[in-house]
Amino acid sequence: MLFERARQVFPGGVNSPARALKHLPSSLVARAASGPYLYTDRGRLVDYCMAFGAIILGHAHPRVKRAVEEQLERGWIYALLTEQEVEFAEAIRRHMPSVEKMRIVNTGTEATMNAIRLARGYTKRDVIIKFDGNFHGSHDYVLVKAGSGAATWGIPTSAGVPQDVVKLTVVAPYNDVDAFLKAVKEVGDRLAAVIAEPVAGNYGLIIPDAEFLKALREETKRVGALLIFDEVITGFRLGLGGAQGRFGIRPDLTTLGKAVGGGFPIGIFGGRAEVMDLVAPSGPVYNAGTYNAHPVSVAAGLAVLKELETGEPFRTADEAAERLAKGIEDIAGRLGFDVVVKKIASMFQFYFKKGDVKTPQDVRESNEKMYLKLHEIALRHGVYLTPSQFEVNFTSAAHTREVVEETLAALEKAFQQLKTEIG
Numbered sequence: 001m002l003f004e005r006a007r008q009v010f011p012g013g014v015n016s017p018a019r020a021l022k023h024l025p026s027s028l029v030a031r032a033a034s035g036p037y038l039y040t041d042r043g044r045l046v047d048y049c050m051a052f053g054a055i056i057l058g059h060a061h062p063r064v065k066r067a068v069e070e071q072l073e074r075g076w077i078y079a080l081l082t083e084q085e086v087e088f089a090e091a092i093r094r095h096m097p098s099v100e101k102m103r104i105v106n107t108g109t110e111a112t113m114n115a116i117r118l119a120r121g122y123t124k125r126d127v128i129i130k131f132d133g134n135f136h137g138s139h140d141y142v143l144v145k146a147g148s149g150a151a152t153w154g155i156p157t158s159a160g161v162p163q164d165v166v167k168l169t170v171v172a173p174y175n176d177v178d179a180f181l182k183a184v185k186e187v188g189d190r191l192a193a194v195i196a197e198p199v200a201g202n203y204g205l206i207i208p209d210a211e212f213l214k215a216l217r218e219e220t221k222r223v224g225a226l227l228i229f230d231e232v233i234t235g236f237r238l239g240l241g242g243a244q245g246r247f248g249i250r251p252d253l254t255t256l257g258k259a260v261g262g263g264f265p266i267g268i269f270g271g272r273a274e275v276m277d278l279v280a281p282s283g284p285v286y287n288a289g290t291y292n293a294h295p296v297s298v299a300a301g302l303a304v305l306k307e308l309e310t311g312e313p314f315r316t317a318d319e320a321a322e323r324l325a326k327g328i329e330d331i332a333g334r335l336g337f338d339v340v341v342k343k344i345a346s347m348f349q350f351y352f353k354k355g356d357v358k359t360p361q362d363v364r365e366s367n368e369k370m371y372l373k374l375h376e377i378a379l380r381h382g383v384y385l386t387p388s389q390f391e392v393n394f395t396s397a398a399h400t401r402e403v404v405e406e407t408l409a410a411l412e413k414a415f416q417q418l419k420t421e422i423g
């Protein structure tokens with residue numbers, strides 16, 4: 001069995017913990033992907049993980065494929081400036097005006113690490129505030145009370161991060177204005193930056209109150225710290241302007257990734273020109289990378305942006321999420337389950353619990369076992385839900401009405417079976 005061989009060569013048999021399924025004996029094996037579908041060792045599955053949000057147009061989108069093929073014809077790496085990367089950056093700035101200047105790197109992890117380093121270099125201060133359950137990639141500054149796979153696997157604070165680094169990362173509860181103000185007060189004049197997911201997508205889906213985001217903006221400004229919005233998930237998914245456009249908040253720095261690279265490795269950090277000009281070679285904050293602004297990722301990203309600019313992909317993806325959210329609420333309600341469904345744009349998640357989900361604590365109080373059981377049953381019915389209640393389900397432009405209907409019919413059966421199995 002492939003997973004057995006994988007276990008001999010990869011820790012836990014995978015190359016990222018979020019890919020391992022803790023409720024099943026092996027991870028899925030992917031063979032191909034197209035549109036809304038994944039083709040796996042368990043057959044064809046409707047995909048709601050969408051590479052953890054990296055795919056917004058649908059798998060193997062022809063326009064992205066063509067752009068990549070055309071780039072390959074011209075060679076695939078030069079380690080020099082290209083016209084495409086300027087065009088790409090100009091398009092990003094047009095849609096996200098707070099990103100006056102940017103640097104294109106390879107992953108969201110690199111983007112947040114560099115944004116934090118830059119904020120420290122700019123403010124000449126050392127402490128950051130991050131939020132419980134937010135995930136900003138797998139580097140030392142942020143692997144403290146992190147979400148995503150770190151939460152799924154019960155290691156929110158990673159071993160190996162030096163205590164001296166942990167001390168510089170103060171964790172505040174997400175979506176709690178009073179607790180945030182208290183944390184800022186406690187840190188005092190050492191606060192370099194506050195980093196936040198403006199919509200939390202790594203602890204399930206937590207949609208913050210507008211007042212929370214407003215407080216982040218006002219308070220950081222007041223104390224001379226920078227506000228970093230980590231829009232690796234939300235950028236070019238919650239619309240062309242990301243979460244900052246939707247909520248009308250202008251951060252000092254923004255990090256992007258996932259959707260903006262069309263499924264190819266990418267990360268971007270950018271923001272106020274005055275701050276970005278501190279990045280080497282124009283300033284003393286060092287960032288470098290052989291693969292920075294990789295031509296293939298840039299070509300894919302440009303193709304994605306051109307498609308998104310028509311507005312159509314957002315309409316289809318958002319409508320799909322809306323119908324699924326309503327459909328799940330309806331099925332669960334009819335069958336007598338207490339389920340809370342959260343949805344914004346093309347992101348949704350549901351929790352087995354009463355009441356509401358507004359904080360990470362609410363997510364912790366939901367029934368994870370039921371989510372995983374349903375996940376497993378849904379797989380048998382041809383639907384790949386996101387593999388943890390600490391992750392988010394994503395729709396894409398390929399999730400047409402027919403695909404959604406097919407999914408809801410499958411989920412109806414899955415919930416019924418869940419009811420039978422739990423008695």
Ligand SMILES: Cc1ncc(COP(=O)(O)O)c(C=O)c1O
Nearest residue numbers: 107108109135136137232233257
């Ligand atoms: C909000 C957020 N920031 C940063 C990252 C890190 O991005 P990457 O996996 O590309 O390193 C992720 C996902 O992994 C993310 O969801």
Ligand SMILES: N[C@H](C=O)CCC(=O)O
Nearest residue numbers: 016018052148149202391
């Ligand atoms: N939730 C993570 C990204 O948003 C999942 C990606 C990973 O860790 O493999």
